[in-house]
Amino acid sequence: MEIIRILSTKKLLPNHKQFLLNAGISVVEADFISIQHTEFELDNIHNNLLFTSQNAFSSYLLNKKSANFKDNPVFCVGSKTKEAIEKAGYKVVASADYAEALAEIIISNHASESFTFFSGSMRRDTLPNALANAKIEFNEIEVYKTVLSPHAIKSTISGILFFSPSGVESYFKANSLNNEVCFCIGTTTAEALKGTTYNMVIANKPTVENVIIQCINYYKDK
Numbered sequence: 001m002e003i004i005r006i007l008s009t010k011k012l013l014p015n016h017k018q019f020l021l022n023a024g025i026s027v028v029e030a031d032f033i034s035i036q037h038t039e040f041e042l043d044n045i046h047n048n049l050l051f052t053s054q055n056a057f058s059s060y061l062l063n064k065k066s067a068n069f070k071d072n073p074v075f076c077v078g079s080k081t082k083e084a085i086e087k088a089g090y091k092v093v094a095s096a097d098y099a100e101a102l103a104e105i106i107i108s109n110h111a112s113e114s115f116t117f118f119s120g121s122m123r124r125d126t127l128p129n130a131l132a133n134a135k136i137e138f139n140e141i142e143v144y145k146t147v148l149s150p151h152a153i154k155s156t157i158s159g160i161l162f163f164s165p166s167g168v169e170s171y172f173k174a175n176s177l178n179n180e181v182c183f184c185i186g187t188t189t190a191e192a193l194k195g196t197t198y199n200m201v202i203a204n205k206p207t208v209e210n211v212i213i214q215c216i217n218y219y220k221d222k
Contacts, residue, residue, distance in 0.1 A: 004219050006159040007180075009033075009167040016212055023216040030151040032170035035120075037062055037144050044139060045069055046114035052077040052099055052127060054084050056118045059143035061088065075115070077102050077127075080207060097206050098186065103130035111136055122146040122166050124188065150174035159183055159218070161211055165192035172196075183215045 006020070008029040020027050035055050042065040049072050051057045057076070060066050073093040076082050082095040094109075096102040106115070107130065114137040117128060121142060131138050146166050150173035159181040162168050165188055177197050184190040186206035193200060201218055203210040 004159075005155060005157050006161060006183075006215065007153055007155075007157045008161040009171055010161075010163050012208070012212075016208060019212055020216065023219070025215065025219060028153065028155050028157060030149075030153075032149055032151060032167045033164065034147045034149050035059075035144050036147055038142065040141050040143050042066065042069070042141070044116075045072070046116045046137065046139065047072060048093070048110070048113055048115045049074045049090075050076070050115045050117040050127070050138070051081055051085065052102075052117075052123065053120065054078070054081045055144055055146075056120060057081060057085055057088075059120075060118045063143075075102060075106060075110075078206060098188070099124065099126040100130070103127055103134075106131065106136065107134045114138060116141060118143045120144045120146050124165070126188075148173060159215060161215065162189050162193070163208065163211070165189055168192040181218065183211050183218070185211050 003026060005026045008027055009032040011029050011031050017027055037059045042063055070089060074085050074090045076085055076092055076095045077099050082092050085092055094105045096105060111134060117138055117140045119140055119142055128140060148170040150170050152174040157180055161183045163185045168189060182193055182197055182200045184200055184202045187202060190200055190202050201214050203214050
């Protein structure tokens with residue numbers, strides 16, 4: 001039986017890695033991006049707080065003044081982000097799996113309100129452009145930097161797990177694609193691979209767990 005070896009472009013939790021091992025899939029793993037928390041001021045904060053990642057929220061919490069805004073309504077992207085925000089005692093008014101969907105909710109139901117968007121250095125334009133085009137009042141505070149950390153992969157691998165567009169960018173800094181199957185956490189990550197491969201499987205829910213499930217299911221009968 002041929003050993004299936006895949007690359008994960010982020011280090012997995014032990015239980016996630018074990019799921020793959022139990023399915024007969026060996027894993028090469030490395031963090032292709034790293035996060036650097038930055039110094040920022042919490043000035044001119046609007047009524048609604050807006051986060052598109054767990055990294056943004058965890059960076060926001062590092063500012064001592066963040067506790068002053070614990071009663072502010074929160075809007076976010078991602079079920080894991082929502083979970084982390086609620087665990088910290090904040091109230092999430094609306095969430096969606098993708099920025100496009102959250103923008104639609106805000107434009108439809110909260111267009112007269114104002115927002116402060118907490119972002120990273122490599123954030124996509126989707127949400128701020130949608131708010132600006134709808135003439136919704138918002139400001140933006142950068143709370144972390146995404147740093148590319150490329151690794152040259154020498155092992156022969158069958159598939160690659162990608163978790164962000166920046167992870168894709170980092171991978172291509174030191175590697176290329178041949179016939180590997182690319183398992184993507186969502187459509188924006190898949191978009192970053194456009195023009196390099198058609199050999200993609202996109203998770204039907206943007207979580208690490210679902211990427212792993214898609215990978216296991218793909219190789220199950222092979």
